[in-house]
């Protein structure tokens with residue numbers, strides 16, 4: 001695991017943007033693993049800029065980490081909606097190359113197994129983007145998640161539900177469950193970029209850096225991965 005301290009959020013987004021660009025230039029049909037939340041917004045802006053400046057995204061495929069159970073793709077708080085709004089509607093990716101778990105699938109278990117299979121059928125993720133939760137989660141792998149876990153339905157922790165409630169009008173509207181790629185699924189990616197930004201992440205950043213791999217802090221699983229780069233906003237240290 002390589003740690004890079006970035007001067008600010010903008011620099012962090014630019015570094016991540018350069019790494020994603022390099023991946024696409026090296027392999028125009030790259031398979032990217034994508035994240036949602038506040039952290040990757042700057043990276044997506046960078047990618048849109050790069051696309052406008054000639055970076056071709058026609059042959060890339062993307063797999064998102066997670067989706068809320070019960071939210072339709074059109075729901076403004078769904079991750080389908082987030083991805084369309086913040087990235088996909090601005091670049092020339094093909095619709096059929098976009099993969100996001102379906103949170104309203106009639107058979108959720110089947111949906112999870114199919115998602116896992118779809119990643120394998122595409123040849124696996126070349127470059128995975130991650131953020132981190134205040135409780136150390138990656139995707140929606142909450143504390144206690146096994147390092148070999150696969151795509152599955154999970155119960156969101158109280159902390160995560162509280163953090164997510166800022167996006168919903170009513171607290172009771174916040175989904176309690178999600179589909180998430182497992183930690184084992186994430187670790188199968190060839191390369192991983194973990195981006196850590198936001199003042200609320202100060203405490204978890206210190207814990208993450210200081211702790212040996214333990215399911216209690218799911219992101220520490222990345223310390224077992226050979227090609228993980230962690231970008232940390234300097235203000236958090």
Ligand code: PGA
Pocket residue numbers: 036037038039040131132133134137138139198
């Ligand atoms: P954030 O969320 O980027 O909105 O801080 C990250 C996460 O919870 O994984």
